[in-house]
Amino acid sequence: MLPTTADNGARLAAILPSGISAVALGLGIDPRAALETAPGVPIPDAARLPAIRSFVMIVIDGLGHANLQARKGHAPALARLPKRRIETVAPSTTGAALTTLTTGRLPGAHGLIGYRIRHPELGLVTTLKDWQGIEDRAAWQRATPLFGIARAIGARPVAIGRPAHATGGLTEAILTGAEYLPGQRIEDRFAVASQLLRGGDPIVAYLYVDELDKAAHEHGWQSDAWVRWLERVDGELDAFLRTLPGDVGVVVTADHGIVDVGPHQQVMLDAHAELFAEVAEVGGEPRFRSLFLRDGADAEAVARSWAEAEGSRAWIATRDEAVASGCFGPVVPEVAQRIGDVVIAARKQVAYYSSADDPRSLEMVGQHGSFSEDERGVPLALAGALAGSGFASAVAAAEPAALCAAEGASREP
Template sequence: MTTIVPARPPGAVSLADVLPSVLAALTGGVGAVPLPPARSAVVLLVDGLGSAALGARRGHARHLAGASGSLFSGFPTTTAAALTTFTTGRLPGEHGLVGYSVLDAERDRVVKQLSGWDAGMRPDTWQLSGTVFEDAAARGVRSAAVGPARYARSGLTEAILRGAAYETAESIADRFRRARDLVAAPGATIVYLYVPELDMIAHRLGWQSDEWTAALEEVDGEVGRLAASLGPDEGLLVTADHGVLDVGERGRIVFGHRAALVDGVRHVAGEPRCLQLHFEPDASEAVRAATLEAWRAAESDRAWVVTREEAVQGGWFGPVDPVVAPRIGDVLVAARKGVVWYDGRTSGGQAGSMIGQHGSWSGDETQVPLRRFGAFAR
């Protein structure tokens, strides 16, 4: 029986279209997201705020839930890949950040893309695409990013925020205030405002927790205050990098003890909801085929198990640069039910304790809000 695998919605507006469309609105053009003209804009990205979770808590977010609009975030639904797509306007196969952790084949290692940068994986060369902020500078538009100080000098910041000045502010309220000051300055400015708190809470406690709802209420209140303060030529756009779903203990699967699932596998990359398996370079075609079939036999009822070639042909990563192709797993195991996988060989045989999860193709993960305020709401 042939399994139908997911694909990017043809022609759908995605996270890659957001910043280019904002820049177009500030420079007299019209992007894939049609926006009225504005002088300056704040683009708020709330990490982990999926449309489904927002809808379920709409009574706690009257500003964010009171307006319609959503978009397809992209794939994989993980922060490093999605934020890079957001700031470059390019898909992972082009910019090169294809997962939470990826294979650095030259050094025979798996590296986390949020924190694993070093001299061997330099942000200025590993991330292949120019940013929208660099394009903005060429058009006479200033760019600023507002976020916590802990990210100011990170490798990911260097990789994806080229062309933007990083402004630090610790609390959510302080970040909104700083963004308000920046967008009010004379001239044209794009202000990227980043709120990671909801995603952090969801990982630890789940999006259904009281703590997550309280953080949503705080963000929603700040959105309302900022929107009310905007001048007629200042726009505010709100979106997210991905959604999230809660996975209980029964959905956390430990593998590695079954030889058939790891035969010939040298590295396990990706994330718990979308494994990327890399074979030993000298693994025979027979071993590769047997391991692929073992995964399909074991997990096809709750996962899409595809080869790299099938994923690329299906457009999962968008157009794939030849430099990027080896970073994608030889086999991908993408959850289609509420499950995650952990390699017991590296986890002491234990499943992880993280509740909120993302990385795969479900609507809870791929559908994110797109809300317009100020000049963009006209």
């Protein structure tokens, strides 16, 4: 069975709608009426929310709940915040999760259902970089970001990140409606946020930190380099919170956690020569592979064979079984075709490659994408006007509270 739960990203999807709702309450606006203009977005229980002037969602790429707990001594500001573990989306990868965070929709609805997925005309493309040639981007990323709702209630929506992320396909897809304010260094981004919040106007802000994720991919999350970036983020967060106006609520969360995979834990898919002969293309990423089969191949039979070969260290499912499991949320047919005929999701601490992969990708240490507790768990930490409030319970109870809790069959050996 694919390891589905009652969360699978539903709480991640509810963070920004809940933050906008709390700002709406502060402005004397009915939050339910505002969010009902975005069908499918979770509606939080307004009775549990505080009324605030401004809301800041800080997204620290790659800061899993387990990663933070293991290194909390290096992050005293984060460690003292009230927090709980929630779960990210499936696959547990950046493009899918960031899109859920800014649209309030799960991957089966928004369409960026993995790292390397199939476009009907362009073939396999990555959701982070390969946007050239995608003319109808609203059909590719199918959900509207929620920043327009923030503006409609009278708040100023802003996105704060590195200058390199100010433009590009993914930025356009997930940050449309927000004013982009650049800050090269982490301290620059927090300084931009501090200045905005001291101005007195209602603000809904998305602040993105990607340095930890980059360090994890290159060195591993257990490396000294990763710890140094954690300490730097924590120090800037601490300074930011010390000067935070009293009517501002802050959430700190992440898109996924990280596991370290060494060279000896790399598995070559084409080492199974007879099985790989049925594979036309390999999508996904090393811990969540999508196998697109040759014409005429029997996906059920291929999945059974892969389960016999790799079922002790991976979850194996056909596309239909993966969709039926509910792990992606409700999936429309055009989005389903973006994932492989057979899915291989790492169960053990391994990563799946083929000899056709870029050799540089085999140098990656920190990885994510699959369903392990460490990859799937992310923090929901509260600060400012949200600390001690019912915000976390409002997120947990948002309607629909279990967008993807359905159980379904997958391929076991």
